Amino acid sequence: MERVILHIDQNCFFASVEMKNNPELRKVPMAVGGDQDQRHGIILAKNALAGAFGVRTAEAIWEARRKCPNLVVVPGHYDQYNYYSQKAYEMYCQYTDRVEPFGLDECWMDVTGSPEARDPGALADTLRTRIRDELGLSCSVGVSFNKIFAKLGSDYKKPDATTVITAENFRDIVWPLPVGDLLFAGRATTSKLARINITTIGQFARLEPSFIRSFLGKNGEMLWIYANGLDESPVARCTDRRDIKSIGNSTTTAEDMMDEEDVWKTIVTLSEQVAGRLRRQRRMAGTIQVHVRDNALHVYERQMRAKEATDSGEEIARMAMALFRLSYDWKNPVRSLGVRASQLSGEEGQRQISFFDPSYQTDERRKIGEVIDTLRLRYGKKIILRGVQLTRPDRDILPDGQIGWNSGGFSAGKEKEF
Ligand SMILES: [Mg+2]
Numbered sequence: 001m002e003r004v005i006l007h008i009d010q011n012c013f014f015a016s017v018e019m020k021n022n023p024e025l026r027k028v029p030m031a032v033g034g035d036q037d038q039r040h041g042i043i044l045a046k047n048a049l050a051g052a053f054g055v056r057t058a059e060a061i062w063e064a065r066r067k068c069p070n071l072v073v074v075p076g077h078y079d080q081y082n083y084y085s086q087k088a089y090e091m092y093c094q095y096t097d098r099v100e101p102f103g104l105d106e107c108w109m110d111v112t113g114s115p116e117a118r119d120p121g122a123l124a125d126t127l128r129t130r131i132r133d134e135l136g137l138s139c140s141v142g143v144s145f146n147k148i149f150a151k152l153g154s155d156y157k158k159p160d161a162t163t164v165i166t167a168e169n170f171r172d173i174v175w176p177l178p179v180g181d182l183l184f185a186g187r188a189t190t191s192k193l194a195r196i197n198i199t200t201i202g203q204f205a206r207l208e209p210s211f212i213r214s215f216l217g218k219n220g221e222m223l224w225i226y227a228n229g230l231d232e233s234p235v236a237r238c239t240d241r242r243d244i245k246s247i248g249n250s251t252t253t254a255e256d257m258m259d260e261e262d263v264w265k266t267i268v269t270l271s272e273q274v275a276g277r278l279r280r281q282r283r284m285a286g287t288i289q290v291h292v293r294d295n296a297l298h299v300y301e302r303q304m305r306a307k308e309a310t311d312s313g314e315e316i317a318r319m320a321m322a323l324f325r326l327s328y329d330w331k332n333p334v335r336s337l338g339v340r341a342s343q344l345s346g347e348e349g350q351r352q353i354s355f356f357d358p359s360y361q362t363d364e365r366r367k368i369g370e371v372i373d374t375l376r377l378r379y380g381k382k383i384i385l386r387g388v389q390l391t392r393p394d395r396d397i398l399p400d401g402q403i404g405w406n407s408g409g410f411s412a413g414k415e416k417e418f
Helices: 013-021 023-027 048-052 061-067 078-092 120-135 147-156 187-195 201-205 209-216 218-227 260-280 313-327 358-379
Strands: 005-010 030-033 043-046 072-075 099-101 106-110 139-144 162-164 246-257 284-294 299-310 334-345
Touching (some): 005 120, 005 147, 013 023, 013 078, 030 048, 030 061, 061 072, 078 106, 078 120, 078 260, 106 147, 120 162, 187 209, 187 218, 201 218, 246 260, 260 284, 284 313
Parallel strands (some): 139 162
Antiparallel strands (some): 005 106, 005 139
């Protein structure tokens, strides 16, 4: 049976979330900066007004400012992006158990055999309306018989549009597109193809497979399968665990950290974020790692195994601080810090819990953690703070948002609009 696959792509995701939370930003050219450190920061996302000035994703903030001097650059709010990403994912899971996220702002859905599959274009329109009404965001949707064309479809017309690519029309819609639009067709491949005058997907699709194998190797063969609409890779099920190896956050503070109190404050904040993400993924960390960069850009890294797997911010912060003390000699002030959890265990609910196990009593603490998560997601990180985060109110070195290490993101060697 021919499959019915949708690919949903949130339009300008990071910038849209920022504009939803602060409507004033709709009126000005704005961008989300990828690093708190504006000296090295890049543009992660921008709104249409900034786009009109020629501001591009992935360019340096200083470069963007040269084109658009009034550009408002806001820090990313990773927790917010996670929140909306999760909400959208839950919505898709109401239609099928085959939902596969691709980064934070994209998902594939396979609705083959469901009542909605009879008119998938209508389902796509319904989803766009729901995303607009329920989340206040906008997305574009591609509908096709394989994942590759569905993804091309969501990119074909945007924002807020549906494109249906069928076995009958794909030669008209897909084949005139540049070959670089194919998923996993990187710059090296496209420039090699350009040298033999192959620039469109259609030209590429009509090449001999044996020639492609010798010219581009195995990766080229895969692209040829994609170009001809022959991709059969399945959409993962909701229940398939996303293969996340680690969860971490890092930050460069607005001013260098001068002493242990500065470091502790930062570590607590980072650890709370890491713990919150662990809880949302229903994972526990077996190993904690700390990453330190000083103001001379020397890097120190150290890790330790937890006595017991944990998703507690307090626990993670204590281990991270111990690691910091072990690895750092304070020859220089600290420029940036990262906390990472790895050796993640599976579903929390599947963990063997013994009544005699002291960790059974941590259930209460976990519930508190979950309440804190919800409050922060709804009202922002500052709605609730640990005592230590309130010390030295005159010295607020922590940025509002944290963009750093993440998991589940994806890079196909191309610029990606979030
Ligand atoms: Mg997007």
